[in-house]
Amino acid sequence: SHSIDLAVIPGDGIGQEVVAQGLKVLAAVLPQDVKLETEEYDFGARRYHATGETLTDADLDSLKKHDAILLGAIGDPSVPSGVLERGFLLKLRFAFDHHVNLRPSKLLPGVATPLAGQPAIDFVVVREGTEGPYTGNGGTIRKGTVHEVATEVSVNTAFGVERVVRDAFARAQARPRKKLTLVHKNNVLTFAGHLWTDTFHKVAAEFPEVTTDYLHVDAATIFLVTDPGRFDVIVTDNLFGDILTDLAAAVSGGIGVAASGNIDPSREFPSMFEPVHGSAPDIAGQGKADPTATVLSVALLLRHLGYETEAARVETAVAADLTERGDSVRTTDEIGDALAARVAS
Amino acid sequence: SHSIDLAVIPGDGIGQEVVAQGLKVLAAVLPQDVKLETEEYDFGARRYHATGETLTDADLDSLKKHDAILLGAIGDPSVPSGVLERGFLLKLRFAFDHHVNLRPSKLLPGVATPLAGQPAIDFVVVREGTEGPYTGNGGTIRKGTVHEVATEVSVNTAFGVERVVRDAFARAQARPRKKLTLVHKNNVLTFAGHLWTDTFHKVAAEFPEVTTDYLHVDAATIFLVTDPGRFDVIVTDNLFGDILTDLAAAVSGGIGVAASGNIDPSREFPSMFEPVHGSAPDIAGQGKADPTATVLSVALLLRHLGYETEAARVETAVAADLTERGDSVRTTDEIGDALAARVAS
Ligand SMILES: CC(C)[C@H](C(=O)O)[C@@H](O)C(=O)O
Ligand SMILES: CC(C)[C@H](C(=O)O)[C@@H](O)C(=O)O
Numbered sequence: 001s002h003s004i005d006l007a008v009i010p011g012d013g014i015g016q017e018v019v020a021q022g023l024k025v026l027a028a029v030l031p032q033d034v035k036l037e038t039e040e041y042d043f044g045a046r047r048y049h050a051t052g053e054t055l056t057d058a059d060l061d062s063l064k065k066h067d068a069i070l071l072g073a074i075g076d077p078s079v080p081s082g083v084l085e086r087g088f089l090l091k092l093r094f095a096f097d098h099h100v101n102l103r104p105s106k107l108l109p110g111v112a113t114p115l116a117g118q119p120a121i122d123f124v125v126v127r128e129g130t131e132g133p134y135t136g137n138g139g140t141i142r143k144g145t146v147h148e149v150a151t152e153v154s155v156n157t158a159f160g161v162e163r164v165v166r167d168a169f170a171r172a173q174a175r176p177r178k179k180l181t182l183v184h185k186n187n188v189l190t191f192a193g194h195l196w197t198d199t200f201h202k203v204a205a206e207f208p209e210v211t212t213d214y215l216h217v218d219a220a221t222i223f224l225v226t227d228p229g230r231f232d233v234i235v236t237d238n239l240f241g242d243i244l245t246d247l248a249a250a251v252s253g254g255i256g257v258a259a260s261g262n263i264d265p266s267r268e269f270p271s272m273f274e275p276v277h278g279s280a281p282d283i284a285g286q287g288k289a290d291p292t293a294t295v296l297s298v299a300l301l302l303r304h305l306g307y308e309t310e311a312a313r314v315e316t317a318v319a320a321d322l323t324e325r326g327d328s329v330r331t332t333d334e335i336g337d338a339l340a341a342r343v344a345s
Numbered sequence: 346s347h348s349i350d351l352a353v354i355p356g357d358g359i360g361q362e363v364v365a366q367g368l369k370v371l372a373a374v375l376p377q378d379v380k381l382e383t384e385e386y387d388f389g390a391r392r393y394h395a396t397g398e399t400l401t402d403a404d405l406d407s408l409k410k411h412d413a414i415l416l417g418a419i420g421d422p423s424v425p426s427g428v429l430e431r432g433f434l435l436k437l438r439f440a441f442d443h444h445v446n447l448r449p450s451k452l453l454p455g456v457a458t459p460l461a462g463q464p465a466i467d468f469v470v471v472r473e474g475t476e477g478p479y480t481g482n483g484g485t486i487r488k489g490t491v492h493e494v495a496t497e498v499s500v501n502t503a504f505g506v507e508r509v510v511r512d513a514f515a516r517a518q519a520r521p522r523k524k525l526t527l528v529h530k531n532n533v534l535t536f537a538g539h540l541w542t543d544t545f546h547k548v549a550a551e552f553p554e555v556t557t558d559y560l561h562v563d564a565a566t567i568f569l570v571t572d573p574g575r576f577d578v579i580v581t582d583n584l585f586g587d588i589l590t591d592l593a594a595a596v597s598g599g600i601g602v603a604a605s606g607n608i609d610p611s612r613e614f615p616s617m618f619e620p621v622h623g624s625a626p627d628i629a630g631q632g633k634a635d636p637t638a639t640v641l642s643v644a645l646l647l648r649h650l651g652y653e654t655e656a657a658r659v660e661t662a663v664a665a666d667l668t669e670r671g672d673s674v675r676t677t678d679e680i681g682d683a684l685a686a687r688v689a690s
Binding site for chain 2: 075081082085086090113114115116117133134136138139140142143144145146147148149150151152153154155156157158159162185186187188189190191192193194195197198217218219221222224225226239242243245246247249250251254255
């Protein structure tokens with residue numbers, strides 16, 4: 001295709017600032033003959049306050065027409081916890097069947113990490129995106145009384161687990177180390193644990209070259225700080241993936257550089273690319289936000305749309321920028337300009 | 346009381362070795378006039394293979410008569426995942442209403458940590474122990490088919506949440522910094538999240554001196570590696586507590602020194618004290634296991650039974666041993682002997 005039709009959702013807080021840089025780098029890296037069209041959508045706290053809407057059926061119809069979605073961040077302290085998360089972010093991931101939530105972690109030389117000894121870190125987490133404890137299944141009885149009972153149901157299906165496990169095996173197969181670690185808590189969550197573990201073993205038979213490994217989620221957090229080099233590809237459920245990828249981001253350069261893709265590999269729906277970080281209202285509008293995570297999300301977007309050369313160019317530019325930035329303090333815009341200049345040259 | 350009647354469950358793997366050291370230190374620290382009686386129970390993999398039993402009603406009746414329980418570790422690769430965990434460890438925690446799972450983390454000077462810069466770490470996690478996704482609630486339909494659905498239900502009650510939150514506030518109140526952080530994921534798990542958050546705010550009114558704070562579980566893992574000093578007391582649900590305390594152990598001296606208490610503060614049932622680590626079958630029987638976590642669990646046991654002076658003596662001995670041990674390689678027994686000598690003097 002010689003055009004990209006992109007839905008852009010800047011969102012709340014620093015979302016606006018970082019998305020602007022992501023688009024700047026995208027425009028700079030694309031070949032002349034690729035036409036980039038963008039349509040901006042005003043989702044998030046402002047629209048919620050103005051209209052009470054988070055994401056309507058009409059919104060979904062509009063979004064569905066695009067090739068992909070670039071999202072900044074959604075969330076604001078003025079909105080009760082859960083409203084935008086469940087009503088927008090998760091609603092969109094579920095509506096567009098974003099079952100592969102891809103979150104790479106790579107610690108580059110010279111990049112700050114809280115870990116001693118600058119360990120080698122280069123792995124990717126394939127987080128399931130449409131099941132587990134994220135389905136909104138559950139409820140409350142006798143709310144507000146001393147007899148209240150609140151439940152949350154983790155729903156796991158053979159269909160849902162198998163497709164994400166197979167995707168993770170394929171990704172592991174394509175990497176030099178070819179290693180896949182399943183993370184779960186199958187000694188306690190035995191129903192879901194059996195399904196995940198049995199599916200993992202079944203699909204493993206299709207990928208004889210991939211080395212497999214299993215860790216309980218608690219043990220996985222230990223290895224993420226004591227021996228992150230042991231990981232190549234991790235596949236895990238929605239909630240464990242949420243937790244592990246924040247920790248992974250923290251040890252591999254910080255949340256300011258962690259990118260993610262919410263992918264529907266079947267391409268029935270547009271996939272969505274977003275930084276792992278939130279809207280950071282405390283620093284919004286000050287030009288302090290690091291747009292690197294958004295720019296790396298643009299690289300994932302490019303790869304998803306088949307622009308592998310351009311994706312790699314963006315990643316190389318970010319790597320060079322990160323290793324060379326040292327203690328320099330630059331604005332959001334300056335970092336975006338620097339990255340755009342690197343990818344253009 | 347001038348006697349302690351202790352149930353001892355060495356368990357599997359390194360459990361035997363580390364419990365022996367815990368008992369050695371306990372005997373050494375107790376005043377002459379306190380009579381220590383111990384009864385050993387043969388739970389774990391050996392008994393499971395021999396009889397198919399993990400923990401019977403008769404076992405629970407016997408255990409119930411003791412003042413407290415000291416546990417080494419339960420678990421062996423020869424037993425399918427989940428059998429001993431659900432059939433013994435969790436069964437016991439639930440049967441004896443161990444709703445306060447207490448897990449302190451303190452990084453001592455000179456003790457190895459994967460974190461750069463040896464940050465100050467001194468906090469305690471109060472993990473709920475009888476609810477959440479640990480209840481065994483859930484199930485599987487169409488097992489083994491492409492239509493399998495497996496669920497796990499997190500059950501949260503006002504009764505269960507309020508008592509553990511109140512316990513955590515009381516512990517925060519008794520500490521110099523008086524700070525309590527609630528960790529949950531209330532933006533996604535909104536049913537349970539509301540109950541936890543509302544209860545937290547309600548109980549906070551009873552403890553005006555305690556500073557409160559809320560973090561999503563994913564963000565909490567970030568702070569545990571970037572700014573662990575921000576934590577004083579953490580209160581959280583069963584599964585989040587499981588994950589956070591392994592990470593906490595990893596950053597504050599390792600799983601070899603992490604102690605825990607499974608406490609019924611009402612004292613209707615005996616409380617159980619155990620190292621956070623597992624049975625480590627790979628190093629079992631070699632005298633390589635570090636008994637420190639078990640010895641620190643003995644300190645928690647002493648404190649629970651009212652022997653505050655003795656508990657503090659054990660903790661001081663461990664602190665001195667840890668800061669002075671350097672790179673010395675000692676056997677399990679040698680570490681136990683050194684600690685026993687320190688507490689006796
Ligand atoms: C904001 C929240 C709904 C979201 C999640 O839990 O998935 C975020 O933490 C993430 O990781 O993208
Ligand atoms: C062994 C397992 C059942 C247990 C748990 O998940 O609670 C362990 O990880 C722990 O933290 O004590």
